[in-house]
Amino acid sequence: MFSIGYLSRHTQVKIPTIRFYxxxxxxxxxxxxxxxxxxxxxxxxxxxxxxxxxxxxxLPLTDIEGLLSLEGxxxxxxxxxxxxxxxxxxxxxxRISRLxxxxxxxxxxxxxxxxxxxxxxxxxxxxxxxxxxxGPHTHLK
Amino acid sequence: MFSIGYLSRHTQVKIPTIRFYxxxxxxxxxxxxxxxxxxxxxxxxxxxxxxxxxxxxxLPLTDIEGLLSLEGxxxxxxxxxxxxxxxxxxxxxxRISRLxxxxxxxxxxxxxxxxxxxxxxxxxxxxxxxxxxxGPHTHLK
DNA sequence: TCTTGAACCTCTAGTCACTAGAGGAATTAC
DNA sequence: GTAATTCCTCTAGTGACTAGAGGTTCAAGA
Numbered sequence: 001m002f003s004i005g006y007l008s009r010h011t012q013v014k015i016p017t018i019r020f021y022x023x024x025x026x027x028x029x030x031x032x033x034x035x036x037x038x039x040x041x042x043x044x045x046x047x048x049x050x051x052x053x054x055x056x057x058x059l060p061l062t063d064i065e066g067l068l069s070l071e072g073x074x075x076x077x078x079x080x081x082x083x084x085x086x087x088x089x090x091x092x093x094x095r096i097s098r099l100x101x102x103x104x105x106x107x108x109x110x111x112x113x114x115x116x117x118x119x120x121x122x123x124x125x126x127x128x129x130x131x132x133x134x135g136p137h138t139h140l141k
Numbered sequence: 142m143f144s145i146g147y148l149s150r151h152t153q154v155k156i157p158t159i160r161f162y163x164x165x166x167x168x169x170x171x172x173x174x175x176x177x178x179x180x181x182x183x184x185x186x187x188x189x190x191x192x193x194x195x196x197x198x199x200l201p202l203t204d205i206e207g208l209l210s211l212e213g214x215x216x217x218x219x220x221x222x223x224x225x226x227x228x229x230x231x232x233x234x235x236r237i238s239r240l241x242x243x244x245x246x247x248x249x250x251x252x253x254x255x256x257x258x259x260x261x262x263x264x265x266x267x268x269x270x271x272x273x274x275x276g277p278h279t280h281l282k
Numbered sequence: 283t284c285t286t287g288a289a290c291c292t293c294t295a296g297t298c299a300c301t302a303g304a305g306g307a308a309t310t311a312c
Numbered sequence: 313g314t315a316a317t318t319c320c321t322c323t324a325g326t327g328a329c330t331a332g333a334g335g336t337t338c339a340a341g342a
Binding site for chain 1: 299308
């Protein structure tokens with residue numbers, strides 16, 4: 001039997017977060033010692049690892065709950081798991097492509113002013129959405 | 142003078158969000174009509190566009206506040222703007238690389254089960270963090 | 283001028299996924 | 313036996329909004 005601290009160390013999930021998952025119903029309420037402290041078994045540990053991994057993949061807790069409820073499912077129900085994976089993948093690809101265009105823009109912004117000249121123009125204007133700094137150094141406001 | 146709805150339509154920032162920014166001090170309190178409705182000028186519109194653009198780039202509101210306070214700054218102060226840009230860029234690149242590895246993993250997960258066979262193994266185990274499904278179909282729990 | 287419907291007002295509370303802290307009790311190591 | 317560590321519950325805070333209730337004001341047409 002493991003303490004909550006042990007679970008936390010072995011999953012990188014913080015203690016309040018473990019209790020939070022219990023509150024949300026993602027982890028079953030564990031046994032308690034005579035002194036009311038939580039004691040977990042291997043099943044709980046694996047379940048927490050599963051949750052953690054799903055979170056790392058970007059799944060919201062409701063999706064994880066859905067996946068957990070599929071334990072032992074078969075046939076058509078499994079399509080739900082598959083759909084969740086597909087949906088997450090599409091979402092992720094979209095996020096990546098948007099982040100990449102932001103990267104290009106930030107990179108441009110960062111280069112726009114190397115700190116050597118002392119006017120407000122380049123970086124702030126770039127943040128403001130202008131594609132370049134031309135003309136007199138009008139300030140933002 | 143523009144109404145809050147006009148500002149919203151022209152910046153894609155929702156009305157409650159504009160009021161929220163005002164609360165947070167990112168937008169100055171605008172003039173009001175005799176009937177207590179907000180009326181904005183061009184300065185406010187530009188400032189909101191600036192905020193919106195920064196948010197699109199992923200900057201937290203506190204950083205945006207910092208940038209806004211640099212209006213009219215010169216010399217060394219501008220390094221702050223530059224630092225914010227650099228920091229955001231590094232952060233973004235990190236996020237992109239992590240998302241890319243997640244994409245690879247989700248892609249594998251999604252392919253692991255095409256819904257044709259009726260056991261719980263592939264997708265759920267993949268979500269659980271196992272790199273493949275081997276051996277008997279032991280369930281997650 | 284009146285009326286009607288759209289747009290506006292404030293305020294509270296909800297979202298998501300945690301995280302921090304207070305104040306106190308249990309467990310573990312020596 | 314005692315001291316250090318870990319644990320308990322509970323409340324409230326975070327960031328960046330978003331939604332809804334219940335009421336007021338504005339603008340355009342008859």
